[in-house]
Amino acid sequence: MVCGEELIQPEECICLRCLYKLPRTHNFKYPDNAAERLMAGRIPFERIASFCVYAKKGMLPPLIHQLKYHHHKEVGILLGKIYGEDLQGSDFLKPVDVIVPVPLHPKKEKIRGYNQAEIIARGLSATTSLPLSVGNLIRVVYNPTQTKRTKTQRWENVKHIFHVKNPGEYAQKHLLLVDDVITTGSTMEACATALQGCQGVKISVATLGEVF
Numbered sequence: 001m002v003c004g005e006e007l008i009q010p011e012e013c014i015c016l017r018c019l020y021k022l023p024r025t026h027n028f029k030y031p032d033n034a035a036e037r038l039m040a041g042r043i044p045f046e047r048i049a050s051f052c053v054y055a056k057k058g059m060l061p062p063l064i065h066q067l068k069y070h071h072h073k074e075v076g077i078l079l080g081k082i083y084g085e086d087l088q089g090s091d092f093l094k095p096v097d098v099i100v101p102v103p104l105h106p107k108k109e110k111i112r113g114y115n116q117a118e119i120i121a122r123g124l125s126a127t128t129s130l131p132l133s134v135g136n137l138i139r140v141v142y143n144p145t146q147t148k149r150t151k152t153q154r155w156e157n158v159k160h161i162f163h164v165k166n167p168g169e170y171a172q173k174h175l176l177l178v179d180d181v182i183t184t185g186s187t188m189e190a191c192a193t194a195l196q197g198c199q200g201v202k203i204s205v206a207t208l209g210e211v212f
């Protein structure tokens with residue numbers, strides 16, 4: 001899916017050479033990394049980490065495009081699994097109790113057929129053995145694409161779009177919010193706003209890509 005070379009067993013989606021070249025950030029090892037500084041002073045997150053740099057002409061955009069728009073769920077599972085292997089045993093992952101993918105609006109999920117964040121989360125869950133929670137954090141407002149909006153417009157757009165059905169389920173839990181890409185952090189902030197109603201909740205974030 002990156003270089004176009006034919007795969008050989010046991011490769012899936014991405015050849016070993018490309019996998020090795022993925023622009024990993026390893027930023028889960030570094031508290032106060034760029035993503036954490038981006039969110040500093042906003043809603044308190046425990047930790048934030050991204051698997052790779054999402055550079056426009058880099059390796060990650062075509063992979064995420066295949067996952068989101070061409071039904072290649074297997075690439076999301078694969079990258080989630082590899083990231084899970086990286087995170088396994090780290091101080092970043094140790095306190096986490098449950099993985100929570102950022103939900104899509106049901107209407108959007110129906111159109112796409114799946115939630116790409118949930119696919120990535122499934123891969124993460126497979127290699128970390130952490131449980132996955134789907135359906136408790138929900139997106140209640142259908143909002144159109146964010147790509148042409150400014151940072152402030154994005155935030156206005158997402159502020160109240162998430163809701164927690166049963167706050168008790170996340171009480172005293174450390175959640176790992178999972179999404180494909182983090183850009184301004186406004187989606188994560190909106191999720192966290194909804195999650196703050198859960199008593200004693202702690203929130204960390206893991207995404208496949210970071211754009212900033």
Ligand SMILES: [Zn+2]
Pocket residue numbers: 002003004005014015016017018019
């Ligand atoms: Zn390749």
